[in-house]
Amino acid sequence: MASPAAIEVTEVSKTFPxxxxxxxWKAIAEATLTVDPGEFVCILGPSGCGKSTLLNILxxxxxxxxxxxxxxxxxxxxxxFGSPRVACVFQEPRLMPWRTVRANIxxxxxxxxxxxxxxxTRTDRVLNLVGLEDFADFYPLQLSGGMQxxxxxxxxxxxxxxxxxxxxxxxxLDELTARRLRQQLLTIWSDFRPSVLFVTHNAFEATFLxxxxxxxxxxxxxxxxxxxxxxxxxRPRTYEDVKVFEASRDVVARLISRIGxxxxxx
Amino acid sequence: xxLEPLTATDFHGPASASAxxxxxxxxxxxxxxxxxxxLIKICSILSLLGLWSFAAFMLPPSVxxxxxxxxxxxxxxxxxxxxxxxxxxxxxxIALSFCAAMSIAIIFGFAMGLSKTxxxxxxxxVVCGISLPSLVTILVIFxxxxxxxxxxxxxxxxxxxxxxxxxxxxxxxxxDHKLIDMAKAYHAGxxxxxxxxxxxxxxxxxxxxxxxxxxLIWKMVLFVELLGRSNGIGYKIEFYYQxxxxxxxxxxxxxxxxxxxFLEIVLLGALEQYLFKxxxxxxxx
Numbered sequence: 001m002a003s004p005a006a007i008e009v010t011e012v013s014k015t016f017p018x019x020x021x022x023x024x025w026k027a028i029a030e031a032t033l034t035v036d037p038g039e040f041v042c043i044l045g046p047s048g049c050g051k052s053t054l055l056n057i058l059x060x061x062x063x064x065x066x067x068x069x070x071x072x073x074x075x076x077x078x079x080x081f082g083s084p085r086v087a088c089v090f091q092e093p094r095l096m097p098w099r100t101v102r103a104n105i106x107x108x109x110x111x112x113x114x115x116x117x118x119x120x121t122r123t124d125r126v127l128n129l130v131g132l133e134d135f136a137d138f139y140p141l142q143l144s145g146g147m148q149x150x151x152x153x154x155x156x157x158x159x160x161x162x163x164x165x166x167x168x169x170x171x172x173l174d175e176l177t178a179r180r181l182r183q184q185l186l187t188i189w190s191d192f193r194p195s196v197l198f199v200t201h202n203a204f205e206a207t208f209l210x211x212x213x214x215x216x217x218x219x220x221x222x223x224x225x226x227x228x229x230x231x232x233x234x235r236p237r238t239y240e241d242v243k244v245f246e247a248s249r250d251v252v253a254r255l256i257s258r259i260g261x262x263x264x265x266x
Numbered sequence: 267x268x269l270e271p272l273t274a275t276d277f278h279g280p281a282s283a284s285a286x287x288x289x290x291x292x293x294x295x296x297x298x299x300x301x302x303x304x305l306i307k308i309c310s311i312l313s314l315l316g317l318w319s320f321a322a323f324m325l326p327p328s329v330x331x332x333x334x335x336x337x338x339x340x341x342x343x344x345x346x347x348x349x350x351x352x353x354x355x356x357x358x359x360i361a362l363s364f365c366a367a368m369s370i371a372i373i374f375g376f377a378m379g380l381s382k383t384x385x386x387x388x389x390x391x392v393v394c395g396i397s398l399p400s401l402v403t404i405l406v407i408f409x410x411x412x413x414x415x416x417x418x419x420x421x422x423x424x425x426x427x428x429x430x431x432x433x434x435x436x437x438x439x440x441x442d443h444k445l446i447d448m449a450k451a452y453h454a455g456x457x458x459x460x461x462x463x464x465x466x467x468x469x470x471x472x473x474x475x476x477x478x479x480x481x482l483i484w485k486m487v488l489f490v491e492l493l494g495r496s497n498g499i500g501y502k503i504e505f506y507y508q509x510x511x512x513x514x515x516x517x518x519x520x521x522x523x524x525x526x527x528f529l530e531i532v533l534l535g536a537l538e539q540y541l542f543k544x545x546x547x548x549x550x551x
Contacts, residue, residue: 107449
């Protein structure tokens with residue numbers, strides 16, 4: 001057997017139970033996907049298509065689903081010694097406001113089992129990467145939204161994850177900040193090379209970031225309907241690159257033909 | 267790599283600086299801030315004293331004695347020392363009532379915050395408890411338990427308990443589940459989540475409920491003493507009221523007010539501010 005895929009999802013379905021006699025809401029229907037080690041994959045789909053539900057399953061927060069989901073061959077939610085390190089970046093920074101930026105990162109390091117002697121160097125390194133080295137001892141509420149999200153990205157890379165799950169991490173930021181963070185994300189990713197599964201409803205973002213785009217249909221019963229390979233787009237990519245822009249136009253065209261109409265979000 | 271401008275310039279500086287201020291700095295919490303804020307507070311206190319003097323000037327001294335006279339009597343009482351035994355008795359009752367009310371409120375508040383069934387069941391109790399006039403509760407307890415210390419402590423504690431329960435219940439319900447999910451996603455163990463993610467969110471709730479509860483309890487204890495005890499500050503106030511000695515009534519009330527303000531604002535307020543030092547400065551209480 002070849003080395004297992006970084007992320008392997010096989011025919012995963014998820015239905016949220018309805019209240020009383022009303023039928024449940026089927027969020028995902030028989031979704032199947034694989035992400036290879038070191039690959040950057042975006043899931044692109046309209047709001048409410050079950051993208052976030054899938055990430056919740058992969059991060060082990062939701063264990064009520066049908067089908068099979070594994071990370072590097074370990075079933076999702078497996079917390080045994082030797083199970084792969086998985087980091088998450090959420091839509092909101094989700095920093096603990098009573099801890100400084102440094103202490104927030106140290107929380108993730110401690111939870112992932114890093115010895116205390118390594119905390120300082122690891123934290124300093126990732127804070128440097130996101131440009132927050134001068135803000136290590138600030139509390140999250142003293143920082144702007146973009147800086148908070150950078151801190152949460154630093155937290156994710158601090159544990160040197162094998163797999164990084166990102167749930168629309170830039171959607172709450174203004175476009176200029178989001179652009180800068182996307183560029184930073186790609187730089188850090190090429191240093192660490194984790195496998196990334198990145199959920200977004202922004203076609204340009206998906207094109208700019210990923211090796212491969214997986215498209216999801218609208219809910220209920222969201223499933224994968226198309227796949228676009230972007231390995232042809234050379235890295236490092238820039239916003240000025242005409243090829244990136246043209247590719248994103250093609251992605252939007254494919255999205256419209258697949259999903260039928262332009263969604264408000266796209 | 268360019269940095270975004272620090273938008274929050276009005277927040278107090280980095281953690282090291284605010285931690286260094288610690289409790290010592292927080293003691294002056296209520297008078298903190300810019301010089302103009304302190305000036306406003308001084309003006310506020312002076313105007314209160316002015317209103318008091320004005321009322322004393324308009325009405326006969328037997329009805330409202332002026333601040334100077336009351337403070338002079340307060341001073342002689344404090345020097346004579348007899349007043350301290352009444353203060354001690356009232357403080358003991360406050361401490362016992364407070365512990366009783368807080369323990370019950372914490373048990374019920376946690377139960378209601380954590381369990382839907384408990385929430386539905388005790389919801390009615392809490393609403394009834396709040397609606398019941400405290401005078402009725404106090405009289406019922408004096409009649410059933412008797413005119414003794416136990417009854418006094420219970421009578422002061424029970425009317426306050428449902429209010430504190432609501433406070434704690436709300437605090438538990440407000441615990442941020444997104445942070446708990448974050449901790450789980452980073453594989454934090456159950457014990458680490460309780461200690462480092464949930465407890466820091468609940469501790470401030472307990473402190474602010476304590477502060478609020480103390481403010482309610484001490485007024486309730488004075489009331490209970492007035493109705494059914496023969497010692498304590500509340501009794502003394504009632505005693506001098508019967509003698510129509512308003513100067514003594516006000517002197518006793520003022521002394522107690524100062525002691526309780528000290529406990530409430532300076533001690534608990536400082537603790538609260540210490541726990542909330544991560545908060546932006548505008549949320550000072």
